[in-house]
Amino acid sequence: MKYLKYLLLLVAAVTATDAVSRNNQIAGFDKIGYANKIIESFYLDSIDNDKLAEEAIIAMLKTLDPHSLYSNPEETKELVTPLEGNFSGIGIQFNMLNDTLIVIQTTSGGPSEKVGILPGDKILSADTTVISGAGKPRSEIMKALRGPKGTRVDVKVARRNESEPIMFRITRDDIPVNSVDAAYMAAPGTGYIRLSRFAETSFDEVSEALKSLEKQGMKRLIFDLEDNGGGILGTAVEIAELFLDKDNLITYTESPKLGTAPYVARHKGRYANLPVTVMVNQYSASASEILSGALQDHDRAVVVGRRTFGKGLVQRPFPFPDGSMIRLTVARYHTPSGRVIQKPYKPGDAEDYAADIKARYDNGEFYSADSISFPDSLKYTTLRRHRTVYGGGGIMPDRFVGIDTTLYSAYYRDLMAKGVFNTFCLGYTNDQRKDLTEKYGSPEKFISGFNVDNNIMQSFISRGETEGVPVNEKELDRSRTLIAAIIKGIIGRDLFDTSTYFQIVNPLLNPVYREAVEIISSPEVYKGYLDGKG
Secondary structure: OHHHHHHHHHHHHHHHHHHHHHHOOOOOOHHHHHHHHHHHHHOOOOOOHHHHHHHHHHHHHHOOOOOOEEEOHHHHHHHHHHHHOOOEEOOEEEEEEOOEEEEEEEOOOOHHHHHOOOOOOEEEEEOOEEOOOOOOOHHHHHHHHOOOOOOEEEEEEEOOOOOOOEEEEEEOEEOOOOOEEEEEEEEOOEEEEEEOOEOOOHHHHHHHHHHHHHHOOOOEEEEEOOOOOOEOHHHHHHHHHOOOOOOOEEEEEEEOOOEEEEEEOOOOOOOOOOOEEEEEOOOOOOHHHHHHHHHHHOOOOEEEEOOOOOOOEEEEEEEOOOOOEEEEEEEEEEOOOOOEOOOOOOOOOHHHHHOHHHHHHHOOOOOOHHHOOOOHHHEEEOOOOOOEEEOOOOOOOOEEOOOOOOOOOHHHHHHHHOOHHHHHHHHHHHHHHHHHHHHOOOHHHHHHHOOOOHHHHHHHHHHHHHOOOOOOHHHHHHHHHHHHHHHHHHHHHHHOOHHHHHHHHHHHHOHHHHHHHHHHHOHHHHHHHHOOOO
16 A cells, blocks of 8 residues: 555656646746645655645745745744743843844843843854754754843854854843833933833823923923834834824835825824924934934934944744744834835845944944945935935934043953843842932932942952953053943843833933933024924
8 A cells, every 4th residue: 555655656756846837837926835745756755744834935935035034933923922921041042143142132121231232143052052053943043042040141242343142141130021121201302202112002102201201390301212123013103103293104004015004193292382302323223213204204313332233124923823923014104194114125034133333333434424324316305394304224313422532441341241240239239238228218319429449449340350351551541431321221120120221321321312412401502403403
């Protein structure tokens, strides 16, 4: 019987092949069916049909665009977890490119961010598990990076412009689920909100933060979307509605197969007349670009920082019964003025797409606005004051602010990479918690009264040497202000909350923040930017 079955399969495969040969034609996807029959009938060894099907789907999607993806059941669960729940791990979002794990984003306040893991870092190994170049499935990589809260993992990272890999010691923790990292009064009358992602709870979190700031006398707002990689479209639309008038267009999607779908404000927002500046950078993407683009196009905010990432493709999930899923690009997002958010890409060339951030860095775009030029064909006009804005990928800010590296040094980098900041501050806070709480008692008192004195700095330097980071006096002098600010910020965070951390480090270390405060604090300057005279 087995022999007869084999003969029947053989005849079917040969007959199909002969028929194709005679007609010299075959419909595109019929070819996959023929290939499957041939493999099943003639391949030398046993076949894992499920794996073969998955690899075929992955290969097909790779020829399309950078964001159409297939995920197996475990990977599908991982995709939605950062927006829905919590877990214990190192706190990163990543993609695999050519069998290399590339960090896309660190979870704000999570373990990886605390030790200095950056977007673009390539994780080579975790403890004894080789990750990049090992051909491991995503689910196996997840198991290596995740683990019980409090356990440690030593991660080897390759970083651009670093000749040798950097070792990071990360203590796993519950990954924070709140998306509002900070909400406080940046100056009299000026509120500040930092949003790390657009999750299911983000609208409620932002609304509560705004109400709290109102009670503290907020008359203008700085909305920080730096490093915000996006999230749920509906959440971005809801937040945009807070600042727009009824019937204002927020975004629209366009597809030759699905048509045009507009997203319009359903009512006048509670804060439709509130002056706003929006902070963005090269890692602000997707929903961040929808929100900042809508507020810019309606002349409702001055956008400050650097050109955003340029992720404007719409993915629709198509789940399979086994829990796996295809997230297929079905449309493009546009801002209200008609700008395309998505940056250019070559279909099927994921490497070129992934290298775009590095190319922008090498071109000097992160340091100087003069390195960015737009042809007249990319000019658009805002909808109220008719000032010029530009398309071509990402949101170009109204006020460019470059990266400031004057305080950065290799000594600081190594301290951060070894986890010295986090371990020292955690130990110091635990040892001194009672005294610190009694002396300061509130974030405001801590911010105004606590200083990183010479004794604290020397203890920190000694801890660094214990962890294998010898002091470099010249580089220490260069980075002293940076190091002291981060020590104070982390101690404040561990005593109180993440909002305390940003209250400390933003004025000292973030030039985008300082520029946003300056613009929003002057009605004349703010109006000048909205009039196109900034």
